[in-house]
Amino acid sequence: MNIVSTADLRRTYGEGETAVHALAGVTLEFPSGQFTAIMGPSGSGKSTLMHLLAGLDKPSSGSVKVDGHEIAGLHDTGLTMLRRERFGFVFQSFNLVPVLTAEENIKLPMTLAGREVDQEWFDRLVDTVGLRDRLTHRPSELSGGQQQRVAVARALVHRPAVLFADEPTGNLDSRSSEEVLNLLRQAVDEFHQTVIMVTHEAAAAAIADRIVILSDGQVVHDGAGTDAEGVLDLMKAVG
Amino acid sequence: MTKVALRGLLSRKLRSVLTGFAVVIGVAFVVGTLVFTDTIDESFKNLFERTQQGVDVSVEGRQAVKSDFSVPPTMPSDTLEKVKSVPGVAVAEGSVTSDGTLLDKQGKVIVSQGPPTLIVSENTEKVFQILEYEEGGAPQTADEIALDRGTAERYDFKVGDKATVSGRAPAKEYTVSGVATIGGSDNLGGSRMIAMTLPEAQRVTGHDGFDSISISTGGEDPDTVKAAVASELGRDFLVRTGEEAAEQQAQDLSEALGFIRIALLIFAGVALLVGGFLIFNTFTVTVAQRTKEFALLRVLGASRGQILRSVLIETFAVGLLASIIGVLAGLVVAPALAALMKAGGIDLGTTGIVVSPMTVIIGLVIGLVATMVSGFVPALRATRVEPVTAMRDAVTPGLKHMGLIRIVGSGLLAAGGLVVLFIGLFGGLDSSSAAASLIGLGALLLMFAFAFLAPLLVRPLARVLGAPMARFQGLTGVLARENAIRQPQRTAVTAAALMVGLALVVLVAVFAAGLKATINGTIDDQVRASLVVQNQDGFSPIPADVVRTVEGVDGVTDVASMRFAVGQAKGDSGTTAVNGIDADKFNSVLTLNWVEGNPDTLSGLTDQQVIVESDWAKSHDVGVGGSVQFTTPVGREVTYEVAGTFKNQAGLTADVLLTSNTLEQDWNAKDIAYAMAASDPGTNADTLAAATNRALQGFPQTEALTREEFKDNATGSIDGLLGLVYGLLALSVLVALLGIVNTLALSVHERTRELGMLRAVGMTRGQVRAMVRAESVITAGIGAILGIVLGVVFALIISRPLAEQGFVFTLPIVTLIVFFVLAGVAGVVAAIPPARRAAKVDVLRAVTTE
Secondary structure, three states, X not given: OEEEEEEEEEEEEOOHHHOEEEEEEEEEEEEOOOEEEEEOOOOOOHHHHHHHHOOOOOOXXXXXXXXXXXXXXXXXXXXXXXXXXXXXXXXXXOOOOOOOOHHHHHHHHHHHHOOOOOHHHHHHHHHHHOOHHHOOOOHHHOOHHHHHHHHHHHHHOXXXXXXXXXXXXXXXXXXXXXXXXXXXXXXXHHHOOEEEEEOOOXXXXXOOOEEEEEEOOEEEEEEEOOOHHHHHHHHHHHO | OHHHHHHHXXXXXXHHHHHHHHHHHHHHHHHHHHHHHHHHHHHHHHHHHHHOOOOOEEEEEOOOOOOOOOOOOOXXXXXXXXXXXXXXXXXXXXXOEEEOEEEOOOOOEOOOOOOOEEEEEOOOOHHHOOEEEEEEOOOOOOOEEEEEHHHHHHOOOOOOOEEEEEOOOOOEEEEEEEEEEEOOEOOEOOEEEEEEOHHHHHHHHOOOOEOEEEEEOOOOOHHHHHHHHHHHHOOOEEEEEHHHHHHHHHHHHHHHOHHHHHHHHHHHHHXXXXXXXXXXXXXXXXXXXXXXXXHHHHHOOOOHHHHHHHHHHHHHHHHHHHXXXXXXXXXXXXXXXXXXXXXXXOOOOOOOOOOOHHXXXXXXXXXHHHHHHHHHHHHHHHHOOOHHHHHOOOOOOOOOOOHHHHHHHHHHHHHHHHHHHHHHHHOOOOOHHHHHHHHHHHHHHHHHHHHHHHHHHHHHHHHHHHHHHHHHHOHHHHXXXXXXXXXXXXXXXXXXXXXXXXXHHHHHHHHHHHHHHHHHHHHHHHEOOOEEEEEOOOOOOEOOHHHHHHHOOOOEEEEEEEEXXXXXXXOOOOOEEEEEEOHHHHOOOEOOEEEEOOHHHHXXXXXXXXXXXXXXXXXXXXXXXXXXXEEOOOOOEEEEEEEEEEEOOOOOOOOEEEEHHHHHHHHOOOOXXXXXXXXXXXXXXXXXXXXXXXXXHHOOOEEEEEHHHHHHHHHHHHHHHHHHHHHXXXXXXXXXXXXXXXXXXXXXXXXXXXXXXXXXXXOOHHHHHHHHHHHHHHHHHHHHHHHHHHHHHHHHHHOHHHHOOOOOOOOOHHHHHHHHHXXXXXXXXXXXXXXXXXXXXOHHHHHOOO
């Protein structure tokens, strides 16, 4: 079953001769429980694609369907509700609210929606990300890796349909990167979570089930996952 | 570097505008005040020049004791003959001027708290005629009057209409013979003028003689004639050239109204002080946000001095621009002030605008100085940025651990403030203006002490105020509370700005409540009379004939009148107010708070005796049996024996009590300030008041009040003044609210990414707005708490010396709660623009890393 799908998705910035086609007709389907890595060089449109998928930006034309419903025409409140209920986010940085503790940050999507937190699920998440003893700490008292792990837990706490990760390891050292990537992998394997991750790091993409490569706003590769070297080869091939 | 500074300024338009706005308001207030008071001065100067038109030399009775609004004594009728006999006097004419009462067409008294209704005698000598009749002509008989055009138009009087006028004599109906302009203007500085023939004016006003004599020299040098007239008349007369007289009259009035200028400038100063807090905060935040920029400039080789200069130039530019706009805005504020004063019951009848170059200079200098002083500390901070910061992630520095320094510093400030305050209050300073300055300075120091300590109070106060929000508003409430605490210093300065204005509002409110309680208590305790008869305006005198009328009312047993005069005690530089009382009847209408003596002392008071207030006795070093010496308004030196002392409460009487007879004989006080009537026990006060008012129909300017009505009347005038003060302080509060807008806008700007992230994970726009709103309310609430506490402390301290005089300290709890709630509402309003901005944050821009 497809959780998210796009059809001839286009996003153009500017008008006339100076127009930039960030996305020039992308049709993709994201089935449930799959870990997809979206790759591509700078300016390939990979971030734009994710923003459109996640309802953070509106397409110039084409459609984005979540759970079979078109989201392109939704207004701000509708999109907010969608993000709150159905999506989880892990960004490269500025993931956490500095004045809230790790626990409060994790529970943020639930508290914003005014819903009760499933304590059992919360405990399981906390143990999975290994932050039991850091729950009362504020982000400034956590390392970069710990902060990203809190962000992953936050992105999973409300059992979203899709977890979007935008360069989640971009600011981390290799050990912390590995921890965060393993967590995402775990979310797919153990919790059957759908994950869509944008990255430019081959090592990160290697953990995915499927690799989509964009170039000049178009899909140039869409295939099964491979190891880091394979990813590098793919990148070179479409280069 | 100048270029960098100015470009930086342009790129941060919003912030510069907000900062500048505080300066604009402060400067506008100062300039408005100066323009307004200059306009008052100028219009009176013109006025008096017009009224002295054609007068080469002017003669009036000499005032031995001069006080604000005092009028010269009436000269005997034979003075005119003496003047006419002096060589060089070509034409001389005597005239009468006195306040009177005009009834409108509905028969209601025209009451004014501002310019009076004047009865004047129309001059018959052509050279002195300043009235130009638009319609009809001058009054020719004792049954005719002329009115100024302003009054005629306002109250719809036309030539041939009937109009009722009363003065010392009972009310009488006249026919309007003419409507005139005075030297080209509609009225005399907003006053109402009733012109009568000389004999009728003398009869109505009870002025048996002339209040002034105008002389035309027919070409002879006025100074020579002045000298000749002066030597003919002697020292009881004041002889001046027309020019001198006009100048002096204008100056006297300007001095009498000087308190308005001072009061308004104080309010302007407060607004400017609040503005200073705002400027300080904005520059602090901008400097913090530009840490990276400064660091980069330092890396590129800019010296500390260059950075300092760059920031100071920016400050100067903001200050200059804002001051210029402020000066312009002041021209709009001036008429607004006039309107506000009018609404508060002080109508000065000014028109036009007088802008002196000095006003513009003062406005610019004050605006620039305030901006530069407030901006200096932030500028110094900018110079401390280390070049290496450019390489690091920019973080806005938070509150350093200065707890101890703050506590000690604010303790020292507070102690200093209290010492200065107490010297001002209890130091026994001779000059009241020096004492007032010290009190002001002390209060200012206390405010700074509070403001300096405030960052430490932000956390606990925000916790208390945020608790209900966190409880009922959930996460957004929690976030608001935490955001308010995040930069305690910034929140503190923002709140402190509100504190300043509010502390003064609270001080005034508490003081007014205490005054009202005191007045009510004193009237209850001391006034035994059933009725108080006074002028409807509450302060003008009433005719002596009123007493006889009231005595004739059924049920009235005793009527005691109170006369009023101002004299000078021997050795004093200032003046002393004196009451003349009907000693034999006074005990039945008023109970004195005796220190030495008893009611018998009063009933047995002879014309050579005096009863004085105990503190007055102390400061003049006299006791019972001793003697006091006064110079009376007519220049007589008189000595009285002290028969008793009493404590004055709530200013119910003057500090010096003499017999009515003495006051009439020695002090020339013919009018009565007010009268009080005792009644048979069991008489209904309301019925009695109604009956008395019916009996007083001949004196429509008077009214008989029951004790309750008298209380309402006395406390009502406090409410009027209170409204005026609130209106003026509202401006400072407005500036403080701008500060909240400003601080929040800056914070929102700083937290763009965080807001975007919150929106991405599901915070709705409404929740974003609610969060900003709650932070604003918390900030306003902190300011309100600090302000209310400080205001009550001020009131407690400042009312101490008055406690002896019976001042009852009362906390107007409801009023204080209302202030607190209003501050919260103001917080909500102030949050509107920044909340809107926060809700509009583009999620995408916030989350994309570039």
